[in-house]
Amino acid sequence: MSTSGLFNNKWLPLWLAGPQLVIVLIFFYWPTIQALWWSFTLERPFGGGSTFVGLYNYQELFEDPELLYSLWISIVFAIGTTGVSIFGAMLLAVAADRKIRAKRVFRNVLVWPYAIAAPVVGVTFSFLMHPVVGAFSILNTISPELWQPAINGVHAMIMIVLASAWTQIPFFFIIFLSGLQAIPDTYHHAAAIDGAGPWRRLKDIQLPLMTPFIFFALIMGMSDSFTGSFGIIHTMTQGGPGGATNLLVYKIYSDGFVGLDLSGSSAQSVLLMILVVIFTVLNFRFIERKVHYQR
Amino acid sequence: MKNWEMKIFLTVFCFILFGLLYVVKATAAEFQFWYGNTGRTGEAIQSLCGDFNKSQDEHSVKCVGQGGYESAMQKAIAAYRAKKHPAIIQFFEAGTLDVLMSGAMVPVSEVIWKAGYQVDWSDYLTAATNYYATDDGRLHALPFNVSTLVFYVNDDKLHSAGVEKVPSTWEEFEQVLIKLKEFGEYCPFAYQLHPWWHLEQFSSIHGVPIASLENGYEGLEPEYVFHETLHLRMMNDLKKWHDNDLALPPHKLASGNIASAFAGGDCALLVTSTGSFSAIRQGSQSNNFNFSIHPVPHYESVKSHNTLIGGAALWVMHGFDDSIYKGVAAFLDYISKPETQLGFTKLTGFLPVTNSARKLINELDQQDLPAFGSVNVGMTSLDKEGNQYTKGIRLGSYVRFRSIWIEELEKAFNNKISIEEALLRAKRRGDKLLKRFRRVYEGEEMP
Numbered sequence: 025m026s027t028s029g030l031f032n033n034k035w036l037p038l039w040l041a042g043p044q045l046v047i048v049l050i051f052f053y054w055p056t057i058q059a060l061w062w063s064f065t066l067e068r069p070f071g072g073g074s075t076f077v078g079l080y081n082y083q084e085l086f087e088d089p090e091l092l093y094s095l096w097i098s099i100v101f102a103i104g105t106t107g108v109s110i111f112g113a114m115l116l117a118v119a120a121d122r123k124i125r126a127k128r129v130f131r132n133v134l135v136w137p138y139a140i141a142a143p144v145v146g147v148t149f150s151f152l153m154h155p156v157v158g159a160f161s162i163l164n165t166i167s168p169e170l171w172q173p174a175i176n177g178v179h180a181m182i183m184i185v186l187a188s189a190w191t192q193i194p195f196f197f198i199i200f201l202s203g204l205q206a207i208p209d210t211y212h213h214a215a216a217i218d219g220a221g222p223w224r225r226l227k228d229i230q231l232p233l234m235t236p237f238i239f240f241a242l243i244m245g246m247s248d249s250f251t252g253s254f255g256i257i258h259t260m261t262q263g264g265p266g267g268a269t270n271l272l273v274y275k276i277y278s279d280g281f282v283g284l285d286l287s288g289s290s291a292q293s294v295l296l297m298i299l300v301v302i303f304t305v306l307n308f309r310f311i312e313r314k315v316h317y318q319r
Numbered sequence: 320m321k322n323w324e325m326k327i328f329l330t331v332f333c334f335i336l337f338g339l340l341y342v343v344k345a346t347a348a349e350f351q352f353w354y355g356n357t358g359r360t361g362e363a364i365q366s367l368c369g370d371f372n373k374s375q376d377e378h379s380v381k382c383v384g385q386g387g388y389e390s391a392m393q394k395a396i397a398a399y400r401a402k403k404h405p406a407i408i409q410f411f412e413a414g415t416l417d418v419l420m421s422g423a424m425v426p427v428s429e430v431i432w433k434a435g436y437q438v439d440w441s442d443y444l445t446a447a448t449n450y451y452a453t454d455d456g457r458l459h460a461l462p463f464n465v466s467t468l469v470f471y472v473n474d475d476k477l478h479s480a481g482v483e484k485v486p487s488t489w490e491e492f493e494q495v496l497i498k499l500k501e502f503g504e505y506c507p508f509a510y511q512l513h514p515w516w517h518l519e520q521f522s523s524i525h526g527v528p529i530a531s532l533e534n535g536y537e538g539l540e541p542e543y544v545f546h547e548t549l550h551l552r553m554m555n556d557l558k559k560w561h562d563n564d565l566a567l568p569p570h571k572l573a574s575g576n577i578a579s580a581f582a583g584g585d586c587a588l589l590v591t592s593t594g595s596f597s598a599i600r601q602g603s604q605s606n607n608f609n610f611s612i613h614p615v616p617h618y619e620s621v622k623s624h625n626t627l628i629g630g631a632a633l634w635v636m637h638g639f640d641d642s643i644y645k646g647v648a649a650f651l652d653y654i655s656k657p658e659t660q661l662g663f664t665k666l667t668g669f670l671p672v673t674n675s676a677r678k679l680i681n682e683l684d685q686q687d688l689p690a691f692g693s694v695n696v697g698m699t700s701l702d703k704e705g706n707q708y709t710k711g712i713r714l715g716s717y718v719r720f721r722s723i724w725i726e727e728l729e730k731a732f733n734n735k736i737s738i739e740e741a742l743l744r745a746k747r748r749g750d751k752l753l754k755r756f757r758r759v760y761e762g763e764e765m766p
Contacts, residue, residue: 067759077758174570270726284716285716
């Protein structure tokens with residue numbers, strides 16, 4: 025009998041990981057490789073003819089000012105959404121972590137929105153933010169052009185950032201709350217005896233100890249905003265007005281499925297993938313240095 | 320025979336029998352028809368399919384709603400690549416060249432002719448057949464749910480503002496807008512930026528080109544030219560009306576929708592599809608106002624030509640047996656019957672496509688006629704004399720171009736760029752799409 029704590033069977037790990045690997049291969053690597061291949065060809069939508077064109081698709085993309093704009097607003101959107109949702113979730117988590125009445129109820133209720141699908145959020149927020157009949161129309165009673173997401177690109181961007189952040193906040197809230205609760209009470213007590221108020225304790229004890237959680241939220245939020253914003257854009261702005269919310273993920277859809285340009289949109293999805301990788305690497309490289317994993 | 324031989328024999332026999340049954344079942348002409356309409360029109364299509372299946376028992380059609388023209392097309396493409404496609408697919412007019420070049424379709428006129436049906440194509444509206452026919456006389460798709468652009472007028476509002484005559488030119492139209500505004504009308508005219516009416520219908524009515532090579536009918540290397548036609552003047556006028564609150568976009572209306580705003584009695588004038596007729600008629604009854612339908616105005620300097628057909632057509636896909644195509648032909652023949660068209664028009668508000676169906680409708684009793692109120696104006700507009708630019712649009716990736724046009728014009732209406740610049744940018748981006756489309760189908764001829 026082996027006492028090493030390791031299994032001797034060479035194939036067992038592979039058997040155990042097998043189903044997972046098959047799923048990853050079929051649903052991730054296969055489409056990725058297909059997209060990569062299509063991005064070097066001109067593929068006819070109904071099939072029946074595809075020519076290898078080398079880097080032609082990429083060359084066309086980089087000559088297209090719309091694509092650069094789309095890349096730029098994708099980054100703005102990702103940073104905006106992640107920033108708003110991390111800030112909002114932290115605010116709620118800190119509030120729920122205090123000793124207040126019915127805090128169990130609040131904790132549960134604040135998690136619910138996470139179960140709502142993005143398109144539903146989009147439709148709901150469209151009503152809420154309608155410039156004539158929605159709750160936001162109050163702004164227009166102050167000054168008529170104060171809230172016009174249907175014609176003003178900046179307003180439209182604010183609108184989708186708020187809606188997307190709203191879908192991310194519950195998830196981050198759970199993470200932050202569990203992070204806060206993992207901080208030993210003794211730290212608080214010691215600080216309180218030394219005369220630190222709640223604000224000081226937040227700044228010097230809670231936030232530094234929370235950095236691993238914030239970093240995790242940052243990575244998840246960024247990659248999710250690059251790829252997961254489709255449902256909200258499709259139901260709220262369809263990329264408008266004037267292309268102001270035509271994020272890369274939506275442009276890929278409209279070029280590929282509305283414009284039936286499979287190759288062009290494949291090239292763009294390869295770019296999107298590279299963008300997500302770059303941002304994740306940058307985050308790990310520069311922001312992770314400020315993260316303290318030790319407690 | 321020994322016992323074990325018997326067993327094997329029986330097993331094999333059973334397999335062969337089931338196999339035969341399966342083959343027999345598959346050859347019974349059941350075929351699928353994928354459509355995009357939802358709501359009332361979707362229900363009307365389902366009842367149409369039910370009626371066809373009841374009317375005979377040789378063929379059977381299974382009609383499947385796909386929740387939108389675009390998603391029906393996307394699913395059909397995926398299904399075609401996997402060889403699990405339907406026999407009939409509905410697609411909207413803007414994508415005509417993309418579908419035509421795909422090589423995935425059989426011309427409907429061939430399917431109908433091969434199955435032995437006699438069709439009098441001259442009975443069809445020229446505007447309807449022009450859109451889907453090629454020079455060799457083949458009709459590639461059968462116009463199914465047809466609409467066109469018309470002009471809705473709230474008679475009560477015009478009357479109380481002291482306007483006697485419904486404007487027939489854009490010059491008169493502008494005077495009426497000013498009068499209505501002076502009278503205190505909040506919404507003289509409701510509009511939505513969309514190339515279907517501002518660019519396509521407008522250019523057809525004025526007989527001016529959208530792209531060179533007769534809007535792409537004469538070759539695969541056209542270029543957009545709309546940026547220097549009368550279209551420029553129309554957009555400048557519309558922008559002027561918009562800036563002076565004479566024309567209101569959807570987001571300034573409480574309902575957020577121009578047809579609903581007109582149906583609710585909030586707006587005096589509206590230019591939109593005949594497809595909105597039923598909803599507007601219902602609205603006028605519940606909100607107590609009179610309205611009338613007229614041909615879309617034109618600029619004084621130009622005589623008015625035919626409008627284009629909107630809506631969608633039915634395409635027959637490749638890769639089926641003759642027995643299936645027989646059923647397809649029977650179905651297409653069934654839906655083209657004047658009586659069927661009349662029933663469909665009544666349920667949906669779409670226009671009939673043949674002159675005999677129009678005649679049948681005009682012979683109806685007086686009390687039945689109001690439900691068909693859009694038919695005569697719509698069909699007369701479609702049936703006007705045209706020229707080489709009013710046949711339709713045969714440009715690659717045109718569906719995508721529509722969204723580009725909207726994007727650029729939205730920038731202009733938000734005062735970011737001028738109308739001239741917006742049209743020029745739309746043209747340049749459109750030309751890129753056309754060039755790319757040409758390259759995808761390099762070496763292919765236009766059917």
